[in-house]
Amino acid sequence: MSDFFSNTWSYYIATVSLVGVAWCVWLLFSQRRWLKQRPEQVQDTGHVWDGDLTELNNPVPRWWTVMYLGLCVIALGIMVLYPALGSYPGLLEFTSAKQVVAEREQQTAEMKPLFDQFASIPVEDLARNQEAHAIGKRLFLNNCAQCHGSDAKGSPNFPNLTDSDWLYGGTPEVIIKTITEGRHGVMAPLGAAITPAQANEIAHYVRSLSGLTSDPTLLAAGQAGFKKVCFACHGMDGKGNQALGAPNLTDSVWLGGSSRDTIVNTILHGRQGVMPAQKHFLTDDQIRMLAAYVWGLSNK
Numbered sequence: 001m002s003d004f005f006s007n008t009w010s011y012y013i014a015t016v017s018l019v020g021v022a023w024c025v026w027l028l029f030s031q032r033r034w035l036k037q038r039p040e041q042v043q044d045t046g047h048v049w050d051g052d053l054t055e056l057n058n059p060v061p062r063w064w065t066v067m068y069l070g071l072c073v074i075a076l077g078i079m080v081l082y083p084a085l086g087s088y089p090g091l092l093e094f095t096s097a098k099q100v101v102a103e104r105e106q107q108t109a110e111m112k113p114l115f116d117q118f119a120s121i122p123v124e125d126l127a128r129n130q131e132a133h134a135i136g137k138r139l140f141l142n143n144c145a146q147c148h149g150s151d152a153k154g155s156p157n158f159p160n161l162t163d164s165d166w167l168y169g170g171t172p173e174v175i176i177k178t179i180t181e182g183r184h185g186v187m188a189p190l191g192a193a194i195t196p197a198q199a200n201e202i203a204h205y206v207r208s209l210s211g212l213t214s215d216p217t218l219l220a221a222g223q224a225g226f227k228k229v230c231f232a233c234h235g236m237d238g239k240g241n242q243a244l245g246a247p248n249l250t251d252s253v254w255l256g257g258s259s260r261d262t263i264v265n266t267i268l269h270g271r272q273g274v275m276p277a278q279k280h281f282l283t284d285d286q287i288r289m290l291a292a293y294v295w296g297l298s299n300k
C-alpha cells in the first residue's frame, strides 16, 4: 500500500535519492587526482595564521575517499533491499507494520506458558485468583484506564464497570464479547420528530422514573411522549434493553448525566458511545484475563 496520493511524489523521492548518490560519486571522481600520483608539490591556500601556520590544499586522503565510496555502495544496497525509493517496496518487502506483527507474535508466544496455566480455570474463579487479578489489573491500567478510569468507575459517557448496572450485560461471556468486538451504542437524534417543549416534558417524566424531582404538571404529557417513541428501545417501563445497549432509565446510574438539560440534549441530539474493539490489540488470553478482572469488580 502506498502512502502517496500521486505517483509524482514517488518518482520525486526516488529521483532525489538516486541523484544524491550519483552526485556523491561524481564529486569523489572529480577529486580523483590521488589515483594517479601523489602531487609533487602541495599547494597552499595562501591563508597564514600567527605568522607561520599555513593552510595547505592537499587532496582528500585515500582512505576517506574509499570509505565514502563504500557508503555510497551501502546506500544503494539499502535502496534496493528496503522501501527507500518512493513506493518501490524493496526486495525484502520490509514494512514496519509487518515488523510490529512479527514482534507481537513473538511476545504472544513468550507469554503463552503464563496464560496456559489459567486456560482451564473458569472466569468466575479466575476473578478470585490473586495472580490473575494482578495480570488483569495491569492490562486494565494499560488498555482501559484512559477511558474507564484507573479505578474503573468511569466518568460521564464512559460507563462505571464496578457497579451491577450493565448496558450490555455483566456475565463473563457478554463482557468478553464487549471487549473483543467493541460496542457502539446509538441513540439517534430525535430533534426532527420531537419539539424542545415535548422533549422537556419527556425529560421530566424520565427523571420521575428514578425518583428525581420533576414538574408533576408535565408528567402525563411526558409519559405519553415516552410511550410513543422511547419505549421502542428503552422499554415500556423504561428499564432499558441490553441487546441494544439502551440504558435503564429507572435507576440512579447515568451514563451521560441526570440533569434535565442533559436529558433534553440527549433526546434532541442523540447520543453515541463507542467502545473500541480490542481484538486488534489484545490476544484472546489477555481479553479473558481482563473479563475476569472486570467481572470481579462487581462480583466480590
Ligand code: HEC
Pocket (backbone or CB within 6 Å): 140, 143, 144, 145, 146, 147, 148, 157, 158, 159, 161, 165, 166, 167, 168, 169, 170, 175, 178, 179, 183, 184, 185, 186, 245, 272, 273, 274, 275, 276, 278, 290, 291, 294
Ligand atoms: C476509547 C475509550 C475506551 C476504551 C479504551 C475502553 N473502553 Fe470500554 N467502553 C467505552 C465506552 C464509551 C463504553 C460505552 C459504550 C456505549 O455507550 O454503548 C464502553 C463500554 C464498556 C463495557 C460495557 C459496560 C456495560 O455496562 O455493558 C465494558 C465491559 C468495557 N467497556 C470494558 C472495557 C475494557 C476491559 C477495556 C480495556 C480493554 C475498555 N473497555 C477500553 C470506552 C472505552
Ligand code: HEC
Pocket (backbone or CB within 6 Å): 184, 185, 186, 187, 188, 190, 194, 202, 203, 206, 226, 229, 230, 231, 232, 233, 234, 244, 245, 246, 247, 249, 253, 254, 255, 256, 257, 258, 263, 266, 267, 271, 272, 273, 274
Ligand atoms: C433507537 C433506540 C432508542 C430510542 C428510540 C431512544 N433511545 Fe435513548 N438511548 C438509546 C441508546 C442505545 C442509548 C445509549 C447511548 C450510548 O451508549 O451512548 C440511549 C441513551 C439514552 C439516555 C442516556 C441515559 C444515561 O444513562 O445517561 C437517555 C436519557 C435516553 N436515552 C432517553 C431517551 C428518550 C427520552 C427517548 C425517547 C424520546 C429515547 N431515549 C429514545 C437508544 C434509544
